[in-house]
Amino acid sequence: MYDVVIVGAGVMGSATAYWLSRAGKRVALLEKYSPGHVRASSADESRMVRYQYRGQTLYTEMVAAAVELWKEFDRRSGAGFYREQGALALQARPDNPPFMEGYEGLLELGYEPVWLDGDEVRRRYPHFTNIDSGYLLEGLGGYVAARTATQALAESAAELGADLRTGAEVTELRESGGRIARAVTQDGSTFEAEDFVIAAGPWTPKLLPDLAIPIRSTAERLHYLSPPDHDAYSYPRLPPFFVMDTNFYGFPVHWRGCVKVADDTIGATFDPDRDREHEDEEAVAKLRDFLRRHMPGLSDAEVVYSKTCTYSMTPDADFVIDYLPDRANAIVAAGFSGHGFKFGILIGQILADLAMRGTTRWDLTRFRLDREPAAMDGHW
Ligand SMILES: Cc1cc2nc3c(=O)[nH]c(=O)nc-3n(C[C@H](O)[C@H](O)[C@H](O)COP(=O)(O)OP(=O)(O)OC[C@H]3O[C@@H](n4cnc5c(N)ncnc54)[C@H](O)[C@@H]3O)c2cc1C
Numbered sequence: 383m384y385d386v387v388i389v390g391a392g393v394m395g396s397a398t399a400y401w402l403s404r405a406g407k408r409v410a411l412l413e414k415y416s417p418g419h420v421r422a423s424s425a426d427e428s429r430m431v432r433y434q435y436r437g438q439t440l441y442t443e444m445v446a447a448a449v450e451l452w453k454e455f456d457r458r459s460g461a462g463f464y465r466e467q468g469a470l471a472l473q474a475r476p477d478n479p480p481f482m483e484g485y486e487g488l489l490e491l492g493y494e495p496v497w498l499d500g501d502e503v504r505r506r507y508p509h510f511t512n513i514d515s516g517y518l519l520e521g522l523g524g525y526v527a528a529r530t531a532t533q534a535l536a537e538s539a540a541e542l543g544a545d546l547r548t549g550a551e552v553t554e555l556r557e558s559g560g561r562i563a564r565a566v567t568q569d570g571s572t573f574e575a576e577d578f579v580i581a582a583g584p585w586t587p588k589l590l591p592d593l594a595i596p597i598r599s600t601a602e603r604l605h606y607l608s609p610p611d612h613d614a615y616s617y618p619r620l621p622p623f624f625v626m627d628t629n630f631y632g633f634p635v636h637w638r639g640c641v642k643v644a645d646d647t648i649g650a651t652f653d654p655d656r657d658r659e660h661e662d663e664e665a666v667a668k669l670r671d672f673l674r675r676h677m678p679g680l681s682d683a684e685v686v687y688s689k690t691c692t693y694s695m696t697p698d699a700d701f702v703i704d705y706l707p708d709r710a711n712a713i714v715a716a717g718f719s720g721h722g723f724k725f726g727i728l729i730g731q732i733l734a735d736l737a738m739r740g741t742t743r744w745d746l747t748r749f750r751l752d753r754e755p756a757a758m759d760g761h762w
Pocket of ligand 1: 389390391392393394395412413414415416417418419421422423424425428429430431550551552553581582583584585586589602603604644691692693715716718719720721722723724725
């Protein structure tokens with residue numbers, strides 16, 4: 383018998399296990415593969431932390447709170463996963479609405495993004511061409527080395543007493559008396575608990591097929607390139623960046639001496655259990671087009687590694703954090719829609735608070751299962 387059973391050891395489940403274990407709760411963390419495995423959304427080397435959210439105060443406040451928690455956990459664990467390098471926002475054409483709303487939203491919230499006209503972008507960041515303008519929030523944001531952070535959270539939870547089970551796929555959530563009573567894994571083992579947290583990422587619809595907010599697993603391609611000049615493509619000469627109206631974004635040299643460049647366009651539906659390290663010529667051709675136009679110094683750079691990752695898209699790109707209908711002891715946290723990692727350690731704290739006390743200081747109305755999702759207009 384546990385206090386809380388958590389399904390899924392991605393960043394969300396691992397962070398929940400960490401906070402609950404730190405509070406002395408008896409926790410089982412059940413993971414179908416292993417924390418930070420290649421198929422998980424949390425598995426990659428870099429996830430951007432940016433404060434701009436088109437003036438959406440809740441998200442920006444959550445980013446600021448999450449950053450403090452990331453830094454504290456990074457110090458405590460010694461894992462060294464947080465890179466405070468800022469985030470450079472660029473647009474190829476003037477007045478792109480999401481870009482401008484992001485900039486103006488930061489000003490309204492009291493931040494001081496530095497506006498860069500085209501000449502200033504070229505002077506500071508000669509890596510880019512055909513850019514109209516940009517802005518930089520100096521010293522705020524950057525990226526988290528995602529796989530390292532996820533594994534550090536799961537390992538810290540285990541050190542604090544959590545029962546971490548790998549190769550444990552939950553195939554059934556068994557009910558009794560209007561509550562979830564136990565999780566059953568593929569080998570027939572059962573895990574009983576007072577409360578359950580389901581943080582199964584893009585696999586969520588497999589375990590919970592009838593959620594009121596649909597979650598679609600989509601294919602997203604990312605590429606690691608070997609730059610011609612390491613220093614020129616390393617921080618601080620190149621910070622994490624995105625060219626918003628192209629959907630491409632990237633990170634300075636970090637993993638295996640490579641720059642990462644990836645495409646944020648919402649892709650086709652993709653089974654998260656599928657192989658994802660296969661070649662994708664179409665995606666590489668699209669990457670080369672972007673590089674030729676906007677980062678010509680990389681247009682012939684060797685693609686050292688490339689893979690498909692999966693977003694868990696909701697129709698409005700807002701998260702799902704809510705109790706399952708009529709199940710007061712089971713919370714689902716899913717649908718992080720390609721922008722959830724930065725919040726991971728905070729979401730874990732929120733889920734732990736809900737499991738322990740039934741409340742959180744955060745207003746979760748926006749993430750409820752009974753909302754009417756409006757179609758998403760561009761990016762957050
Ligand atoms: C290419 C890409 C780029 C991204 N970029 C950013 C970014 O720059 N900034 C940002 O903030 N966010 C970004 N994101 C989003 C972010 O990575 C995700 O929102 C976040 O990692 C989701 O974490 P999760 O724990 O919900 O899911 P996952 O990491 O997928 O974890 C779910 C876990 O549950 C396990 N599981 C599933 N079903 C079961 C079961 N039945 N039994 C047991 N275990 C199970 C899985 O094996 C998996 O380990 C990006 C995502 C992708 C794919």
